[in-house]
Structure formats: C-alpha cells, structure tokens
Amino acid sequence: MCNKKYYDSVLKCPICGNDFFNVGRGRVKEYCSIDCKNINSFLNSIESKLIGISFKTESDKKALKSRIWSMSNLITFKISKDKK
Structure with missing residues (x-):
C-alpha cells in the first residue's frame, strides 16, 4: 500500500499533535x-x-x-480555541 502524503491533505504534527495542511x-x-521542527x-x-x-x-x-x-516539567498543555 502506498504511504504518500498528498498535497492539501491534513497531517498531524509529531511534536505537538496539531493538525496542519500540506500545501504548496x-x-x-x-x-x-x-x-516544532526546531524542538x-x-x-x-x-x-x-x-x-x-x-x-x-x-x-x-x-x-x-x-x-x-x-x-520536562516546563511542558504545558493548552487547549486551542478551535478544538473543544
């Protein structure tokens, strides 16, 4: 099975877990x-x-x-407004 990431697809950040679009x-x-890349x-x-x-x-x-x-205790959890 093909595991390609297509343009305009929703991806999940492996650091913070936020969804983002792969555009461009x-x-x-x-x-x-x-x-997140720097972390x-x-x-x-x-x-x-x-x-x-x-x-x-x-x-x-x-x-x-x-x-x-x-x-590690400096890591905090914040709920973004768009996710409820």
Missing part, C-alpha cells in the same frame, strides 16, 4: 511550525549526546537525570 510544492512538511532537531541532538556520556559517579548521573526531569 516541494518537500512534504513534517511539522506544523518552525518551532525535534534539539531532541535528536540531545539524544545522540546522552548516549555517549560516561558518568564518573552515580550522583553525577542522578543530577543530570534530575535536571532533564525538571526541564
């Missing part, structure tokens, strides 16, 4: 905004960096995990 010519959009780039970058870290102590590892957890 050229490459198919993957994200609803430049912000995805950041996540890919940090993920590859975390894989290569070797910690000196367990407390160093826990400190980084704690900082990442604190950052």
